[in-house]
Amino acid sequence: MAAITAAMVKDLREQSGAGMMDCKKALAECDGDMDAAFELLRKNGAAKAEKKASRIAAEGICKVVVEGNTAVVLEVNSETDFVAKNEKFQTYVEKVAKQILKSDVKSIDELLTQPWAEDSSKTVNDVHVEMVATIGEKLSLRRFEKVTSDGFVVSYTHGGGRIGVIVDMAGAESDAAKEAATNLAMQIAALNPKYVSRDEVSAEYIAHEKEILLAQIMNDPKESQKPEKVINGMIEGRVSKELKEICLLDQVYVKAEDGKQTVAKYLEEVSKATGSALSIKSFVRFETGEGLEKKNEDFAAEVAAQMNA
Incomplete structure (x- = not known):
């Protein structure tokens, strides 16, 4: 059997774009025959898979x-x-x-x-x-x-898998508790909070936001002329408004009949009704393609480009 050298593996990897272990395995199976190993990689799909690595999958x-x-x-x-x-x-x-x-x-x-x-x-x-x-x-x-969880977990999937949510709850598991937790999972999917509560927001984050808000105010000819006390109050108010949007417990509960009840108040009501103190320990929210660049599909332009090639 032919000795498989590192140089051979390197050459096949560069030729096929397949993974190093896949290349080594193919060379071993083909007794060192580079062409046969390349064809084996193609047949196994390894070369094909790696050649797609430059495409956007969002x-x-x-x-x-x-x-x-x-x-x-x-x-x-x-x-x-x-x-x-x-x-x-x-x-x-x-x-x-x-x-x-x-x-x-x-x-x-x-x-x-x-x-x-x-x-x-x-x-x-x-x-x-x-x-x-x-x-x-x-x-x-x-x-x-x-x-x-040392309590219980609930999940929610939206849009056929476009968004997936897990909520880790503390408290006794019951049908009513699970229903409430599922409602919160749906809220997380819809409104995309970043934190459970303000306690999770770092002092550095708040300081940074205040710095940005102060700069915005000072760049406004009218607002910059206001007294320092008023400006500080404006900054505090705007930070508080932002926290109400990004902290789950501060958000208005989407199913609230009065349009004012917060998630925290909703949890209090459910806790009283079930006789068990319910609280949200943490949550995970994944959205497909979040943060990834999406391919701009322009079929007409693609056809035109091919015709002019």
């Missing part, structure tokens, strides 16, 4: 799975919304999420090296590469978060 789904008091939310991206609705893709994402739920992996890189739950002869990465070859688009296992 669509996809967020999948939430729950078992007992543990929940996982996983975001897997695709290039198009069409693929995100594909049943085979959705089944794959659910299987990965369930694998995370039953494991102790802490990162995507660690996850990819794990044996696949349904076939230990393959890794999660092997199955991912196969899925890319089957679907024909770049797919990206982007991020996940796992929550294990």
